[in-house]
Amino acid sequence: MGPARQIGGSSPKRIEGPDGQNLQLHFRSRLSLPLFTGGKVEGEQGAAIHIVLVDVSTGHVVTSGAEASAKLDVVVLEGDFNNEADEGWTQEEFESHVVKEREGKRPLLTGDLQVTLKEGVGSLGDLTFTDNSSWIRSRKFRLGLRVASGYGEGTRIREAKTEAFTVKDHRGELYKKHYPPAQDDDVWRLEKIGKDGSFHKRLNNNGIFKVEDFLRLAVKDPQKLRNILGSGMSNKMWEALLDHAKTCVLSGKLYVYYPDISRNVGAVFNNIYELNGLISEDQYYTANSLSDEQK
Known part of the structure; x- marks a missing residue:
């Protein structure tokens, strides 16, 4: 193995390859949920979704060798694939849980369906789901990563998977309530x-x-x-x-109403006409400090 650098997080379960190497692909980012058809698949807070190739026995990123520059396929998995996070799986088990599009539908996942590692690190490109997840047994998907055909021959590199998630139809997004609502x-x-x-x-x-x-x-x-x-x-x-x-966050704009031309007394309102206070002889009094008579 070539040089490696330490990364945080717990080490995945050990997988013995035929030559004694213990390699696994790993998602380093969580997805931004919920996901909708037609929407971009992103990491939390809109960040990129990072992936790494890890030497499981050390927890280090593999930064050199042919495996560190491998090309990867992005696939969709059944949501109930390998529910136990620390449980191993075979290549055949992984492949048997790959989800294809429904008959007569467009490809389930579109966009950049391959990623090339550079020094053991990569990021997913633009990805979009074209169908919801309600039609499969678990009603959830996972994203998976596997080494593309022709790369990593002779070495078992265990695939990566994300947490299970629901994909909803975009029309649900169109009718969604906002928490909190914006004033506009x-x-x-x-x-x-x-x-x-x-x-x-x-x-x-x-x-x-x-x-x-x-x-x-x-x-x-x-x-x-x-x-x-x-x-x-x-x-x-x-x-x-x-x-x-009432959970709406207001703009913070304030308006002063002067009842006469002398402008000795002014009532201060926010943008939804709530009384915020009173200006009297250049002094400001909050609404809470005013008597009922003053209000």
Whole structure:
């Protein structure tokens, strides 16, 4: 073996190759979940997905030799393949769990389906799932890596696998609620407001298109807002809707209203018309410090 460098993490289980080498491919990054059809497969927080070739007996990355420059195939595996993380598997077991596309469908995984290691390290390229995972037994997939045909002959390099994950249809993403909602989100991103449903249409017909519009009326005239939504919305739904809306992070903009030209006293409001405080004779008083009479 050539020179190696130490990496963190626990060593995978020892695999004896025919020449005594103990090599395994390993994913060094976790996937960003959930995954949707048509969406890019990425690491957590949008990072690249890194892979390494490890000498299992030492935990070091193999940085030289033919194996350190091997070409790898990216494949999709059954989600229930080898549930025990420390359990070994044979090449035949790995191959028997590779998932192909459904009949009549496009290839299940598209994009850069091969990776070439450089000094034992590589990164996945652009990858996209074209189908969801609901149709297979476990209802989940894994990504797998194996040495491409013609590389690493005579040496058993154990394949890599990711954690099991669900792939959902992209249309689920299109209708997803946001936690927390943004003030410029469409109002149907709030709980209990279905996209193009009756509540959504009622709000739109009354000029409420964004979460910010909803919050402004909730502060200014909550009863009017409740009436717009009508009797089809139960009190429990109304409370859940308000609770979700109130988690919205506001812009931080403040507005001062002076009731007369002297500008001796000004009321300070945030962007959804909540009273933040009072300016009086160049002094600022928070809303909490004001008496009911002052408010």
